[in-house]
Amino acid sequence: MRHLAGPAEVAAQALLGQHLTREDVILRITEVEAYGGPEDSASHARHGRTARNGPMWGPPGRAYLYFCYGMHWMLNVVTGPEGTAAAVLIRGAEVVAGLETVLSRRKTGKATPQPCTGPGKVAQALGLDRTFDGHDLLAPGGLELRPAPPLAQMLAGPRLGIGFASLDDQARRWRFADADSRAVLLRKALTPVQF
DNA sequence: CGCCGGATTTAA
DNA sequence: TAAATCCGGCGA
Numbered sequence: 001m002r003h004l005a006g007p008a009e010v011a012a013q014a015l016l017g018q019h020l021t022r023e024d025v026i027l028r029i030t031e032v033e034a035y036g037g038p039e040d041s042a043s044h045a046r047h048g049r050t051a052r053n054g055p056m057w058g059p060p061g062r063a064y065l066y067f068c069y070g071m072h073w074m075l076n077v078v079t080g081p082e083g084t085a086a087a088v089l090i091r092g093a094e095v096v097a098g099l100e101t102v103l104s105r106r107k108t109g110k111a112t113p114q115p116c117t118g119p120g121k122v123a124q125a126l127g128l129d130r131t132f133d134g135h136d137l138l139a140p141g142g143l144e145l146r147p148a149p150p151l152a153q154m155l156a157g158p159r160l161g162i163g164f165a166s167l168d169d170q171a172r173r174w175r176f177a178d179a180d181s182r183a184v185l186l187r188k189a190l191t192p193v194q195f
Numbered sequence: 196c197g198c199c200g201g202a203t204t205t206a207a
Numbered sequence: 208t209a210a211a212t213c214c215g216g217c218g219a
Contacts, residue, residue: 069203070212089202120203161202
């Protein structure tokens with residue numbers, strides 16, 4: 001997937017609508033956020049290359065997984081040429097197949113929310129953990145990324161949970177979502193944009 | 196080596 | 208609005 005080699009904010013838009021598959025579970029990506037290299041004060045790459053963010057510097061199409069708030073795994077798709085750090089956080093998805101498996105992985109007994117709204121739920125639905133860090137999403141077997149038809153309408157707005165970043169970086173509208181999906185958090189903060 | 200705080204979720 | 212809960216990054 002060549003588009004993953006471009007800037008993170010471009011790759012992020014291209015990832016919307018694509019599928020993430022593992023075993024019997026198929027998710028359709030509905031919400032993403034782009035994170036750049038050391039120049040992006042909101043990015044994990046802001047302090048340079050470390051053991052944790054190493055996959056961000058690798059080739060595009062790999063997974064970058066990290067543990068947050070002591071309980072959640074976050075799935076990123078590495079973008080940009082090898083040697084540059086950038087990634088796209090998968091923030092939301094719809095369950096296309098394998099709903100039973102997804103629900104069985106939920107901690108709470110609530111079977112209500114069908115969509116995976118929020119990055120923690122996305123990784124949980126796919127049953128991911130640190131063993132998938134660095135996994136090649138373009139290779140068959142295991143966790144895979146698959147192309148899908150483009151969206152009809154896209155929304156964009158500022159990224160969430162980055163109050164520690166510079167005001168300029170907080171203002172960047174690098175959060176993107178499918179306007180036609182309900183698997184999108186805080187829709188009111190988003191506005192329509194052209195592709 | 197110890198401390199601080201985070202790309203979150205959930206329930207009250 | 209806060210608690211759950213862990214590890215990375217930074218300063219000492």
